[in-house]
Amino acid sequence: MNEEIPAAETLDKPQPPADESSIRGFQWWRRTFQYNTGIGLTGTEKDQYENDYKYVLQRKQCNECYQYRDWLLKYSPTVIFMAQQIARLNTSSDSTKESNGSEYKFDESKIICDVCPEWRSGGFHPELGILLCQNRIRDKWHLEDTLAHEMVHYYDNTRWSVDWLNLRHHACSEIRASSLSGECRFMQEFARRGLGFKVSNGHQECVRRRATLSVMGNPSCKDQKHAEKIVSEVWDSCFSDTRPFEEIYR
Known part of the structure; x- marks a missing residue:
């Protein structure tokens, strides 16, 4: 067959995507597919994806951990009771007196969430306070038990200066x-x-x-x-x- 090749300007050109979000969404999906299959992904790109994924996951875990912590400090009878008892023992540094002069408030900044390298769900440091391992917490109720456990250590250390x-x-x-x-x-x-x-x-x-x-x-x-x-x-x-x-x- 001797068909002529059409001129470039006469061909239908592909249309651009409707918005940039569709590009980003497609790229993210493509990278996810490549990461899971290993197809078309260089070693450097795979390392970068893993770093990005870990960052997003850790941010999600961190936010959930603090949300659970704040909820428990408001609604968990065990956590509320322990916070009150610790605050009464240590009114000078770890708590602040309310304006009415009769109640004390626990310093919630003494409870922090972070990533833990070991297989543990929490820890207590006599100078720094309570650590909740955001990457080891299964749910709100697991965090409640973990926080209550560490608050007993906090109470003991405050009352008896544990060695x-x-x-x-x-x-x-x-x-x-x-x-x-x-x-x-x-x-x-x-x-x-x-x-x-x-x-x-x-x-x-x-x-x-x-x-x-x-x-x-x-x-x-x-x-x-x-x-x-x-x-x-x-x-x-x-x-x-x-x-x-x-x-x-x-």
């Missing part, structure tokens, strides 16, 4: 925190251990296990047997000490 390198001090506070926070109540322990959960003395076994694991992370602890020994030595007095609660929350 956290002293294994007996550390073990006592861990026993109290696991027992009083609600993290060892029946449904929580059943969800964690399933059919391996024992109804009889389940609460005590949970508290002992979690306290031992925490003490094992102390640099002054030699090994698991050492941690178990320390926990056993302080168990009776610390497990029975429910302050500032009147009884154990289960």
Whole structure:
């Protein structure tokens, strides 16, 4: 066939997209597809995508963590009670007196959310306050247990000036925190251990296990047997000490 090639100016040209958002959306979709399949993506581009994805995810986790924290400080009976008790103990630095002179307000800036490299959901530092691990929190109720646990440490440190390198001090506070926070109540322990959960003395076994694991992370602890020994030595007095609660929350 001897058909003539048409002149370029006579051809129909592709139309531009309606708006820039469609371009960005398409590019994001294309990059996501490339990232998941590995097709057409250079090593540098893949690294950049991973960095962007991590940033977006961490921002989302951070926002949720602070939203949960603020909600719990307003509506969780356990968290509200612990905040009040800590504030009354430390009116000079970690709380501010209300205008009526009778109530004290907990300094919520002492509770921060951040990314944690270790497999943990929270932590307490005697000078900095409470850390909530935004990348380890499953939901609002997991954060409630975590925050309540760390607030018991905060309370203990404020009231008794705990020496956290002293294994007996550390073990006592861990026993109290696991027992009083609600993290060892029946449904929580059943969800964690399933059919391996024992109804009889389940609460005590949970508290002992979690306290031992925490003490094992102390640099002054030699090994698991050492941690178990320390926990056993302080168990009776610390497990029975429910302050500032009147009884154990289960």
